[in-house]
Amino acid sequence: MDEYLQAAIDEARQGVAEGGIPIGSVVVHDGKIVGRGHNRRVQQGSTILHGEMDALERTGRKPASFYRDCTLYTTLSPCPMCSGAIVARSCSTRFRGS
Numbered sequence: 297m298d299e300y301l302q303a304a305i306d307e308a309r310q311g312v313a314e315g316g317i318p319i320g321s322v323v324v325h326d327g328k329i330v331g332r333g334h335n336r337r338v339q340q341g342s343t344i345l346h347g348e349m350d351a352l353e354r355t356g357r358k359p360a361s362f363y364r365d366c367t368l369y370t371t372l373s374p375c376p377m378c379s380g381a382i383v384a385r386s387c388s389t390r391f392r393g394s
């Protein structure tokens with residue numbers, strides 16, 4: 297299995313271990329994971345903290361050119377909110393499962 301998808305799955309498992317929803321994501325730049333996260337809606341009482349948003353947030357604020365070279369791996373097809381965030385940053389996306 298692709299190591300980045302495996303990392304996203306590992307994040308999803310961590311979310312389950314925390315009592316949350318099993319969705320994980322990682323952001324990859326130049327072959328390196330620069331951000332990882334998982335759905336934290338239950339844990340944080342959040343309406344927007346999806347796995348993709350968490351991974352992007354944890355990547356930190358970077359220039360637009362940085363995101364153009366990133367790929368976001370996620371364990372679920374992104375929802376419209378996350379798709380918008382991904383498109384706005386020009387990341388490419390790969391997902392597995394649903």
Ligand SMILES: [Zn+2]
Binds near residue numbers: 348374376
């Ligand atoms: Zn979403």
